[in-house]
Amino acid sequence: MNEKSHIVKSYEEQLLLLKDTIVKMGTKAEKQLELSIQAMVRKDLELAKKIITDDEQIDRYEFSIEEQVVNLIALRQPMAIDLRETVVALKISSDLERIGDLSKNIAKRIISIQEVISSELIKGLEIAGLKTVRQVNLVLNSYLHRDKDITENVWNSDEEIDQLTNSNMEMVLKKLETEKNQIQLTQLLFIAKNIERIGDHATNIAEQVYFLITGDYLEGQRPKG
């Protein structure tokens, strides 16, 4: 539905600000994720440190969204599409915060990996990671443009990330049997799992955006890899 403006302009502005904050937070979270994959591939420790420091920005966005949502509910009593806009913003912001946090966690683990890891393993993680970046990017676009089709695509393609994660973990586990750098390899297991979790959060956001657009819930069990 293409919405008209509210009669009360300040209400309209508050809802636009909320949407804008989500988009900014999402863009930052997506960037953090993308950089964490980059830092892993390039073994760039400086970049990894920057990711860790920058995570605070995402937390600040989350706080701002929480505050805006509580104010809207208390002072405007949003209804229908506005109610969904408000409630969904709160849920999306907590998924984005988790994406930011998991990206930060990837960065932390990179720092302790150093350079003894085979490029084959890193390659597998990179593929899964970039796929996840794409999912986050798409779902944010579906939020921005209220695009139900993209939402459903994101929701349906999480399975691929799950499959990539499984094969990445198998590869790492195999190495663990033969190689000595077990601490570093274990870090890779966590990175693989973080990427998979980020994919799940993108799926959660897809569900929220679908609800926002349609007022209905995406049906059925999410396909599992």
Add this chain to the structure above:
Amino acid sequence: MKSKISAKGVNVYYGEKQALKNISIEIGEKEVTALIGPSGCGKSTFLRCLNRMNDVIDICRVEGSIKFDNLEINSKELDVVRLRENVGMVFQKPNPFPKTIYENIAYGPTIHGLVQSKQELDEIVETSLKKAALWNEVKDRLHEIGTGLSGGQQQRLCIARAISIKPEVILMDEPCSALDPIATAQIEELIDELKNEHTIVIVTHSMSQAARVSQKTGFFHLGNLIEFDSTEKIFKNPGNQQTQDYITGRFG
């Protein structure tokens, strides 16, 4: 849900002007139906069709069928007094009789011949005031004048008066618009209680009140019933763009 009132193809005219256009709606028994819409949309006109209050307006003409159970409300042969015995009404501004609290309640049951003795009448006064959640506040001053009560108390007195003759349906036309938030909450709590025994139709300008008290909501606009659905659906995900524009406060 069993239907208590069933309107089909109702048209209402004030002289040349058509105030309601082809309204069909099912009012469920023992639930609260809220009618919302901008001023002049026809919601109060529709409410007044349900107990033939439009009869008192000379230029008003009602067409179509409104059935109360199996009784045709619009029938010329209908005994309007009996109808109103079964379809009570509470108005925007509390309008107690300029008589004592006791007399306000006792009047209806007495003229409708529902009581045989003083004791029976006392009982009706007490239960009506209890059901209207007013008993504790007035039980020691039943013989004081009703108009001396606070606005919220007066409105509950009017509700007690309406329920004293045990109507099956209660119509409420913006019953809280003259009341403060506490009195409003008391009326809303009362509506919740009353729906166990009565069918309630309420006209309100407060979206949040409609959302709080009703199970079904109908949105009227320019004499049309635009959307009628469960209150949850109307306020979470209305099916009609006009409904959404209205309840979210957008340009309509």
